[in-house]
Amino acid sequence: MALDVAAIKADFPVLARLVDGQPIHYMDSAASSQKPTAVIDAMENYYRNGYASVNRGAYQLAREATQAVDAARTAVARFIGAPHAHEVIFTKNATESMNLFAQAWGRANLGAGDVIVLTEMEHHANIVPWQMVAAEKGSEIRWIPITESGELDLTDLDRILDGAKVVSVSAMSNVLGTINPVRRIADAAHAAGAVVAADGSQYVPHLPTDVVELGVDVFVFTGHKMLGPTGVGVLWGTTELLDAMPPFLGGGDMILTVTKEGFTTNELPHKFEAGTPNIAEIIGLGAAVEYLEGLGMEAIREHEVSLTAYGLRALKEAYGDDIRIHGPSEPANRGGIFSVEYKDVHPHDLGQILDSHNVYVRAGHHCAKPLLQTMGIQASARASVYVYNDESDIDAFVAALAGADDIFGF
Amino acid sequence: MAGLEDLYKEIIVDHYKNPRNKGTLPTPPAVEEPGTNPYCGDEVVVYVQVDDGVVSDVAVEGRGCSISQASLSMMSEAIKGKPVEEVRGLIDEFKEMMTGAEPDAGDVMKKGELAALTGVRKFPDRIKCAILSWNTLGQALDKSDDNA
Numbered sequence A: 001m002a003l004d005v006a007a008i009k010a011d012f013p014v015l016a017r018l019v020d021g022q023p024i025h026y027m028d029s030a031a032s033s034q035k036p037t038a039v040i041d042a043m044e045n046y047y048r049n050g051y052a053s054v055n056r057g058a059y060q061l062a063r064e065a066t067q068a069v070d071a072a073r074t075a076v077a078r079f080i081g082a083p084h085a086h087e088v089i090f091t092k093n094a095t096e097s098m099n100l101f102a103q104a105w106g107r108a109n110l111g112a113g114d115v116i117v118l119t120e121m122e123h124h125a126n127i128v129p130w131q132m133v134a135a136e137k138g139s140e141i142r143w144i145p146i147t148e149s150g151e152l153d154l155t156d157l158d159r160i161l162d163g164a165k166v167v168s169v170s171a172m173s174n175v176l177g178t179i180n181p182v183r184r185i186a187d188a189a190h191a192a193g194a195v196v197a198a199d200g201s202q203y204v205p206h207l208p209t210d211v212v213e214l215g216v217d218v219f220v221f222t223g224h225k226m227l228g229p230t231g232v233g234v235l236w237g238t239t240e241l242l243d244a245m246p247p248f249l250g251g252g253d254m255i256l257t258v259t260k261e262g263f264t265t266n267e268l269p270h271k272f273e274a275g276t277p278n279i280a281e282i283i284g285l286g287a288a289v290e291y292l293e294g295l296g297m298e299a300i301r302e303h304e305v306s307l308t309a310y311g312l313r314a315l316k317e318a319y320g321d322d323i324r325i326h327g328p329s330e331p332a333n334r335g336g337i338f339s340v341e342y343k344d345v346h347p348h349d350l351g352q353i354l355d356s357h358n359v360y361v362r363a364g365h366h367c368a369k370p371l372l373q374t375m376g377i378q379a380s381a382r383a384s385v386y387v388y389n390d391e392s393d394i395d396a397f398v399a400a401l402a403g404a405d406d407i408f409g410f
Numbered sequence B: 001m002a003g004l005e006d007l008y009k010e011i012i013v014d015h016y017k018n019p020r021n022k023g024t025l026p027t028p029p030a031v032e033e034p035g036t037n038p039y040c041g042d043e044v045v046v047y048v049q050v051d052d053g054v055v056s057d058v059a060v061e062g063r064g065c066s067i068s069q070a071s072l073s074m075m076s077e078a079i080k081g082k083p084v085e086e087v088r089g090l091i092d093e094f095k096e097m098m099t100g101a102e103p104d105a106g107d108v109m110k111k112g113e114l115a116a117l118t119g120v121r122k123f124p125d126r127i128k129c130a131i132l133s134w135n136t137l138g139q140a141l142d143k144s145d146d147n148a
């Protein structure tokens, strides 16, 4: 079933806002998405009608809060095809998830000369944590290169994977929109004896996700890009890997017992959730997942493929060679991300000009500096679409680009 | 939001498209100082040569948005041939013009093309673009002092 975008827009209070008397075109969901009433209400309801901390209190409100967090965990597990809810670890965001994994697993398993494999299209969140452990352990980082069209070049994969201990790849690029062949890389990496992690921050919000089918051992993503609040992210790992991995943060909730001599760790997921969690945010993420399930991830993907096809075509028809769109040209191989260069207009100026037409995009390096370096660019202007965008948003984006001509006279 | 015509004044676009004093200077006798804005990636490189307390020559290079590059070009014209002390004063005046409570305080600004950049004040997230080259210039002069 196709998405009813008009009805969906009505679920997002902020999209009713007028700026300078005109509607807004929010096209920065790859950075962070807007929030539906269902999410806002779930969080408010918790604070207004049922606030208590979780896991300990033997009274009604505490039981309700604990049940709400458990329900959110179950919903997230279902949403990503996780075999067990206890494999879903709540963190602050994808960045924290990847740091947790790189530090906890890396410290225990990496040594001098061991190989960590990343790709050239990673977000800093899947680069810097590895550079930190690599520096500490004397490990080596290898990079899977990208092709001209912004896809992974797997020609040399076997050589790159030779001796690899861990492989960590983006499931979908936040700059190029490229959807990577995670399964193929995971199978090859496993054959080479490596553990496999994927960064699903851009993938989970937009495509039906099944971590078992993806063939990974670890999967991280962030709540605020999938209609959820800021301040909550997920680290999923197989029970086997998480059981074997030492804890990361120490403190309350992650222990079974503590004596002056030492401590024993609690069972999953609590082992990795030290301290009082972001309860309202977790509940909000649960509500976001249910909202997305209500729309249907297949339908969302279909909607975005068709919007992407429409956008790629419209940009080319309007501007021909004056516009350069990064990433794969085939909508089936990419998400709804349009990173563009328009004539010689600098991305920040482009972003400013689009802003004056109420078209909200992101200009900058998108936290992927090594990728931009490889592409030989300093920044890009990126528009991205989600469930609440339709062809009118794309039309506004395409039309507003021409505003640069008036100012710069190119 | 404020009109874009306040930001992209003709003189600014002109400096952006036709940057003045573009290039490098041999170091020594000049000093070279790079500057970047980590958030947006704007880059500038400022070369200044100081002889007898005067900025006798200046060259600039950079990559970035129109505001950062226009400001760089305009700065290079404003400081060439001026005594270092005066240039340091200009740096303070420029920053006051961009961020201070009294943007009109500096006389020099009122007369020069630089005043065109006051429009940037209406776009707070672009102020750092305009100031980058001036901060870099300050560091270049410090370096020149150290070398003297």
Ligand SMILES: Cc1ncc(COP(=O)(O)O)c(C=O)c1O
Residues within 6 Å of the ligand: A030, A031, A093, A094, A095, A096, A123, A125, A126, A170, A172, A173, A174, A199, A201, A202, A222, A223, A224, A233, A367
């Ligand atoms: C691919 C990718 N990975 C990781 C992140 C980091 O997400 P967060 O900042 O929520 O940790 C982002 C978003 O900025 C992203 O696009």
